[in-house]
Amino acid sequence: MALSLEDVSRIAHLARLELRADEADAMLTQLNGFFDIVEKMGAVDTRGVEPLYTPLSAVQDVHLRLRDDVVTETDQREANQKSAPAVEDGLFLVPKVIE
Template identity: 40%
Template sequence: MSISREEIATTARLARIRLRDDEIDDVTSRIASILDMVDQMQAIDTSAVEPMSNSLDAAQVLRSDKVDEPGDKIAAREALMAGAPAQEDGLFLVPKV
């Protein structure tokens, strides 16, 4: 795949990027080399490669599905509220923004 100098100039103008003539030539050669690399990658036979949705082999880790005792949550909430600098009716008070 190739790209022309005019295509680079038009794309730069549409993106409102100001390029000098020498910069257009430089960008054209760089993008052409990137497109050549993409062509090389597309030519590789990947028919025997299994598709993947994630590069990690880790399974999704979930917490245990258990019922908490109501007292546990109340005690945990009270412990959190005890560390708050300001609270009212079980809610954290924060300065106005």
């Protein structure tokens, strides 16, 4: 996927950036280089390769410290909402800010 100068100008406009002509040319080169790398990575056959959960696991044995997914705190909703100016059905009520 190759971008054109028009694409770079549109992206800059959407990002609210002002690019001079030389900056746009440099950005075009950088973006097209990036997309070339992405295409090369997409072309690599990764069948049979297990995903890494951390990059460190490629160079050393890493043990995840997982804990059981259990509830450790009780429901404190009422206590947490006592200081709220307005609550209804367990939800905080806030003033309307958009007309």
